[in-house]
Amino acid sequence: MSQVLVPQQPPAHRWISAERADDVAITQAIADPLFTGFGKRWWLALLATMPFVLWLLVSIVWLFYRGIGIWGVNSTIVWGVAIANYVWWIGIGNAGTLISAMLLLTRQKWRASINRFAEAMTLFAVAIAGLMPIIHLGRPIYAYWLAPYPNTMALWPQWRSALVWDFWAIVSYLLFSILFWYVSLIPDLATLRDRAPRRGARLVYGAFALGWRGSAREWSRLRTLHSTMAALGVPLVCSVHSIVGLDFAASLMPGWQESIFPPYFVVGAMYSGFAMVVVLAAAIRWGLGLQAIITSRHFDAMARILLMASIVMFYSYATEWFMGWYGGEHADRAMVSFEFIGTYAPLYWALLTCNCLVPQLLWWPFARRSLPLLILVAIAINIGMWLERILIVWNTLSHGYMPALWRSFHFTFWDWSFLIAPLGLFAFLFLLFMRLIPSVSMFDMRELAHEEAAA
Amino acid sequence: MTATLVAQFLDAETLQAALQRVKSTGHAALDAFTPYPIDGLAEQLGLDRSRIRVAMLIGGLATAAFAFGLQWYSAVIDYPIDSGGRPLNSWQVFLLVPFEVGIFAAALAGVIAFLRSCRLPRLHDALFEIPGFERATQDRYILVAASEADPSDLRTVLTEAGAVVVTELRAP
Amino acid sequence: MQLFRPGANTIATLVIAAIGATPVLAVGLSYQLMRSPYVTDQHVTRNQPVPFSHEHHVSGLGLDCRYCHTSVEKARFAGMPPTETCMTCHSQIWTNAQMLAPVRESLAKGQPIAWTRVHRLPDYVYFDHSVHVAKGVGCTTCHGEVGQMRLMRQAAPLTMQWCLDCHRNPAPHLRPAEAVFDPNWHAPKDQAEAGAKLAATYHIHTDHLTDCTICHR
């Protein structure tokens, strides 16, 4: 790996820890690996993800052939891992756009180093999330009935259903994210076009660069578009996960029918999303040797956000408990106590530990600076957030209004499959992205470098 | 006879300075090409204001309105179905879908407007003929200027302003 | 250096346009396909073991529909005539006609004649002939000009859309009770108000007619 940008301690600048960080250096550091290749490490990583991708395919084929009975779902707990996965992935998917859009609007310079791969993370996560509701259906071949289209049955979707809102939210959000991501990618594609050694690569990158030349007009128009999209992106992201929250809040089951769900889902999404960004940032930084561009300052900033989010999460949980008790509804109170002492109590305590307790480490600067520790915290948070989602489903459905039908979930092998295999697919897609597209926005970095130099 | 010169600079500041010089010496600064966006450059070149935001607003609102209309028509007019005793026109929840698709449509409209205003895609362009132009997307700051009269005057202006390379663009 | 030929610009624009246009076209096409006879079997004439001609028996001999389709007034299923019914006449006339051999064979062997189904509804649709007949919906309203058909064919598309059209607004299709089995009935000039009157006398309430539970259960 070419070490064009040599990181130094103490860092030369706030967000770039290399002294010589001019246009050439940045361009070389980020673009050239795409032409020279990443060597064995990358191939090994890609190979490692293959079995998971295969596993996922096999699982899906078996699922479609045999039916969703292969999962642990039953007459009362009709939802299970697929739904939890859906909420979890969409949560992660929300972070990318949220991060780059919100940081862009709040003029956070350091976004330059992370927005590109954060947005890529969004695309892949949302794609996987979008898969979940479809495979979760009893008759997936008819999933398209959620869309309004002219048909000989003269029927329409039932617009009052939160699932229809979901459908539109996901489709809109996915397409929006693709545009948002691609628009900011065009100048870098042009750079690759002009830098690629082989004609083939030049043609491909050139085609996608649409003939970008970096003229003043193009730049100003691009900025207008990008900032406006960012301004639209923030409410979109919030609404998307609020709607996911409405899937539960718009019901009347104890533990679901809570007005706090939409905001608390949004925060949860940002929470798990940032945690995932931390992990990926560490991976890219190490994998591409971008220590100079993704500095410990970045991790420190993200750690602070995690800490804040974890406090908000705890507040949300507490609100749940309080409202359950204060509402006085017998079923709601029973639900709260079931969470703490019921069938899934150990998982619930684990959730509280991962989401509320562990992140408190980040009050201490050393924890925010120490990369391994931060990564462990981030992973804990992601586990905790998945537990939160599955327990939202399990607790309520296991302990509803009718004690005669209180049941519990029987986790099967195929539940594990759909929990683990998608992670492999995600890694697979992300590795391809790293190999083909600059993981860090070059023109943003150039701009940042100049500002840093000026400062 | 007019001549169009292409000057390459090493950083943004020199480019902008040169641009001022060119304009003050009565030549026409046609366009500038830079590896990253430079504040105020567009204004210096006197580009018109973009209508991208307008396009986004119109596209977004129109689509949202259409989405709401579709819901209202299908749920109230075409096939009214009693769903849990809810009113046929449950307009409160009918607002969600329009919001989502509205934002997406706005983005789409924005992108289309952007492509049109920059006349992209333009895979083939005369400028690509200029030797060294490919560095405009990497580390060179290029200014294209034209002079009515003697190009050599403009050339000197540019070189004095710090251009490392100045080439004449011949009309094909 | 120049990567692309001038034509590339046009091509690129077209490609982008295509990305937008394709989904719309795809939906439109598939809708047209679903409505087409290829899927609905509308106008499809089917071969029968005995080339029974409704044209001859209905228009020619003037047989009433109920002579063969006996249960049309009392059951969901209009009823297919047992071989006996054919033989009431054909034991007397055309006794040796070659084309009637399967009928005679059926009676002799006691094996039913295997007619090919022409009108076919999905299993989850519960259609009741008797009620439609009782409410003034004529045979030819759905089955078409049976009197003109040598071999039976499916006159209507039999799509849900088609059912709904009538369930939402039956008036234009209603007939007075005596005309229900008239193969040559045609809507009178004043069908507009006549139909409305009939709907009232038949006590037809359209709002209930579009309930899912009317046809699906």
Place this chain on the structure above:
Amino acid sequence: MPPLTELPTRPEPARRSKLNRRQALSLLATGMASSLAACSKPDQQILPYVRMPERIVPGEPLKFATTLGLAGTGRGVIVTAIDGRPIKVEGNPRHPGSLGATDVFAEAAVLSLYDPDRSRTILHEGAISSREALQGALASQLADARSRQGDGLCLLTRRTTSPTALRQIDGLLEAFPAASWHAYDPTDDDNARQGSQLAHGRPLNGVADLAQARVIVALDADPIGHGPDQIRHGRGFAMGRSDANSFSRLYCLESGLTLTGAKADERLALRPEAIERFAMSLARELGAAQGATELPEHERALLRKSSADLSAHKGAALVMAGPTLPKEVHALVHWINAKINAPVRLIEPLDRTPSGKQAATLEQLAGDLAAGRVRQLVIVGANPVYDAPADLQFGARVQQAPFRLHMGEYVDETAALATWHVPQHHPLEAWSDLRASDGTASIVQPLIRPLYGSHGIHELLASLAGQQDASAYDLVRQTWHSAATGDFEAWWQQALHDGVIAGTSAAAVTPAAQLPPMPGGEAWDTRAGNMTLILRPDPCLWDGSFANNAWLQECPKPLTKQVWGNALALHPDDAARLGVASGDIVTIGAGDRKLDVPVLSEPGAAAGVGTLTLGGGRHSAGAIGNGVGANAFALRSADNRWRIPGASIKPTGRREPILTTQNVVRTPDDVRELYPLYQLGHTPAAAASDDPPSLMPRTVQSSDGHAWAMVIDTSVCIGCNACVVSCQAENNVPVVGPEQIAMGRDMHWMRVDVYDHGAANGLPLGFQPVPCMHCEHAPCEPVCPVAASVHDHEGLNGQVYNRCIGTRFCEANCPYKVRRFNFFGYADGEEYANLGADSYRGQKNPEVTVRARGVMEKCTYCVQRISGARRSAERDNRTLGPDEVRTACQNACPTRAISFGDLNHTDAEINRDKADPRHYALLGHLGTRPRTTYLADLRNPAEE
């Protein structure tokens, strides 16, 4: 339901899983075939009749009256047949044993008819044989028998009340004077018969009329439990509680929890010995000069109340004794009933031949077999090798007889040991006749030609008597020729049409009941080694003869909700003392007899008593019934049929999860909230409406005036499950099998929740049938993205299967959890065991869609019946009557607890119920505005 890690251990899993795999493959094949077909639609064919059968209109139902037997007693039913296929059994209002209602066994009969495991051909030594061969063999055997006056010829039947059969047996015994006739029914109550012998000098049957009784004292008796009289007693019980001014009071002293105990106003769980003691004290309170023993306080209190009540209501008070009590106590009860002039009609036994011959017992037969005195043994309809008391070792002894002919519907345990096996008609295939428990006779007429090469018992008996090829039809008609008044054909048609033969109910006899000698109330200790074991007929499998009926195997037992197996019910204290919990397998020892069975902790059980039901542990029942549960007959001895003292219970350390479909609710808050229970005279003033305010439109009103609703009176629901099975039959509700139950999946549209108000001492229990609530503000509807769950204009919450894509949001959001999801193709190619067999298709109701994999389904208020009624009304241009539409559950209910009708009809029964002060909506405070509502339970405990 507790989480189950392992699946229930059942034999031959290999074979069953293979079956499943084969089905999965065939599913794949059909799947591919149909997918291909979808591309190029193949022609369908219509096959009309060649000659139109009389009365048959294709697709239109026909109804015939016939009779189904249980323990030899007839229950009149009306069977619906479509295109010649019997698909549904309903009660016959004219019949005293049915009164228009059914029980689980009658409902399930129609499934057994199509059972592919039924015996299909005559077998000789297990090999397929012919009728001729059998006749030859029979001829020679009969010649041999005739040569010795029939000595050595033994006929073993079940207890039967069929006049024709009894007449034939008379004839047979005339032809073979020295032959012997034995009758055995595993559910027989000999103590009752002998008790009557003691009290009246001759065996008499008592026909109690609960409707007339203001006070009922059940001494370990279960009148409203499952059995031939359940419907009659259930209706009587309900009628006795219809009017607050003449509201009956039910005392129940019992050793194990029963339906009677659950519905009792005063209940005490006691060991049977204590109940004997109580009976004697009761007799003394009522003037008997003997049998005085000291009672503990709580028993004395109950004694005071009950005896006072009994003597206060002479002529309207009634005491009943159960099979666990000795004959002396039965005699005592006869005496008491005579003393208080109880509404009990005493009639001559119905199982005697016209010439008064009574069948000999199974013990005698076993003795003869052991002594080698039996040369020809003919077993008709019985399965003694499985269900004879273990100490008779019938399996071993039966082989002493050189010629063993067995006739039965299945190649069962007995058939396996017989030299000849003759397949027997299903009751719906045969001509016969039966008597109800009050003596009323009715004809059994076939609904369908025999599906397999089976034969009728009357033909067999005839051929034994030397009449070859006599037809049952003629034999039955001969029986009734004499009884006919006027023109026989007209009389016969009337008898067939009505389903009862007028004026055949037995005359009452009124003998003087004398006070029998008292048994010495034996003492007992309560060491672990010395438990009393009580056997009972199973509420679902009866005596095991229904073991291969999947509906009954998966029918939750009323009080424990256990399915696919039986368990030993122990009081929690006993369980604790033995160190076992529900699901632990114990070994029960009784004498030298042993049985392994899982334990089920039952707060309603008496301390020191274990209760186990019969009918489990079959190994030749068929693909469904094999190896399900434990065989309680293995513990039975000839002299202790129902009550086995001194049983030992030892833990084995093994576990077997108890499969249940739901929990018995014992959490006090939930019980109070979901199942209100009032005491007589303490009911609220007026029906409370707890509908919260809502912005949404009030309710759905139909343009053509219908608004369907259902009210269920929990005070008279006896939890018998008839509604559950009836719904299953009517609506093609599939069976899922034990593995799926273990996963927490089931398909019943109608469930009966059990609420335990006493929590601690386990009483009183209440039953709450839960169909779909058809909420006006249904939570399931707005969440469905494709409008598969929608309301119609008559207030029905419709489920459109062909639109459903299986998001399961509706069930997730249903507070009542009444929706059921097809996780696999339970009815659609992935059936359990042999339920995919073609023959079962015959039972399917063509008016109801058979649901595919991946769709949600639920109670539809029998929309097909509503639609049918509406269409017929529209056909002949009239309006629907107020109570014209009757749902399947409503029709089945013995106590008429379920009323269904049109809210817009002011004179509909439903509106009277809605006005009742006990009326309430389940979870009404959620604002779902259910159309299915309830009347709260009402009890009438005695004041001091």
